[in-house]
Amino acid sequence: MEYIISVLLILMIAGSIYTLHASDLLSAIVSYGIVGFGLVIIFLFLKAPDLAIVQIVVEIITLIIMIAVIRNSSKEDLQEGATIKLEGVRYVNLHQLIYISGATLLGIGLVYYFILSTAGLDAFGVHEMRMSQVYVEQGAELTGSANLVTGILFDFRGYDTLGEATILISAVVGILTILRIKGRK
Amino acid sequence: MTIIVKKTTQILVGIIVLFGAYIITHGHLTPGGGFAGGTIIAGAFILLILAYGDDVMHLRATKEDSSQLENIALFMFLLFGSLGMFMIPSVFFKNYLPLGTVGELLSAGVIPLFNFFVGIEVAAALFTIFLAFVILKEEDK
Numbered sequence: 409m410e411y412i413i414s415v416l417l418i419l420m421i422a423g424s425i426y427t428l429h430a431s432d433l434l435s436a437i438v439s440y441g442i443v444g445f446g447l448v449i450i451f452l453f454l455k456a457p458d459l460a461i462v463q464i465v466v467e468i469i470t471l472i473i474m475i476a477v478i479r480n481s482s483k484e485d486l487q488e489g490a491t492i493k494l495e496g497v498r499y500v501n502l503h504q505l506i507y508i509s510g511a512t513l514l515g516i517g518l519v520y521y522f523i524l525s526t527a528g529l530d531a532f533g534v535h536e537m538r539m540s541q542v543y544v545e546q547g548a549e550l551t552g553s554a555n556l557v558t559g560i561l562f563d564f565r566g567y568d569t570l571g572e573a574t575i576l577i578s579a580v581v582g583i584l585t586i587l588r589i590k591g592r593k
Numbered sequence: 594m595t596i597i598v599k600k601t602t603q604i605l606v607g608i609i610v611l612f613g614a615y616i617i618t619h620g621h622l623t624p625g626g627g628f629a630g631g632t633i634i635a636g637a638f639i640l641l642i643l644a645y646g647d648d649v650m651h652l653r654a655t656k657e658d659s660s661q662l663e664n665i666a667l668f669m670f671l672l673f674g675s676l677g678m679f680m681i682p683s684v685f686f687k688n689y690l691p692l693g694t695v696g697e698l699l700s701a702g703v704i705p706l707f708n709f710f711v712g713i714e715v716a717a718a719l720f721t722i723f724l725a726f727v728i729l730k731e732e733d734k
Contacts, residue, residue: 458625461616461625461629462632465636472723473726480726549695551692552621552693552701552702552704553701553704555626558704562627562703563702572628576718577718579718580721583726587725587726
């Protein structure tokens with residue numbers, strides 16, 4: 409199974425790399441769809457049918473929306489971005505030197521704290537399931553749901569589901585607001 | 594669109610909506626649930642609009658209707674969740690309805706109700722996003 413998944417992963421990486429170098433926006437979006445549909449097959453191999461159903465439908469709807477947006481956008485927008493040329497920096501700037509050294513120091517500090525914080529965890533490969541063991545063993549009795557994923561999502565983790573629904577609503581409100589402003593200009 | 598696409602859509606849309614309803618109502622028994630079924634129902638409506646064009650529904654009313662519907666669905670979800678605070682161990686999102694036997698359609702307490710409202714909310718939200726991206730630009734021209 410690992411071989412199939414690694415072949416699919418290589419295919420997805422190739423698709424996303426082609427997306428960056430595609431000459432046309434439409435072919436870029438279509439090749440980007442390889443990532444989503446490869447993920448569907450990987451979910452099926454990993455025995456997660458719940459995620460596979462959601463992923464395949466959301467991927468189709470996302471592709472349709474992106475293709476519709478590209479067909480609506482004009483050609484001038486597409487060619488405008490192609491003519492921008494970046495000019496290289498010739499000399500070393502003092503500000504840039506300060507920024508680079510600051511970023512490097514911050515990175516070293518973050519790595520140090522990462523090593524500190526992961527020292528107390530279990531060893532790699534050893535998995536101690538305190539909470540999820542209870543979910544797996546008694547989930548059907550406690551929630552009455554035969555599908556354990558739905559039982560966890562809507563009973564034990566009701567807050568999470570509420571948060572997801574709220575995120576969806578705020579996304580819709582944001583999209584409607586932005587497009588309305590553009591329309592009235 | 595051509596007549597082949599129109600006829601195929603006319604046959605398939607009802608089946609797709611029925612499949613989405615099945616996914617939602619059997620969310621506590623088989624794989625799926627509110628999110629999956631809601632996206633499938635939204636996909637059915639999107640297919641209808643792609644095949645038949647903008648004038649298949651009265652679109653200006655539909656956008657506001659779907660936006661209101663999703664707000665009402667999220668409010669009902671919150672309401673059913675907060676009803677658990679009036680029960681004796683007062684916990685938010687408590688499963689207060691009788692659980693029933695595992696594996697039957699009418700079981701699992703409030704989980705089917707949550708599935709139902711989350712399905713409506715997701716379907717309305719995705720449909721509203723599609724309408725906003727596709728229709729609003731064409732109205733201005």
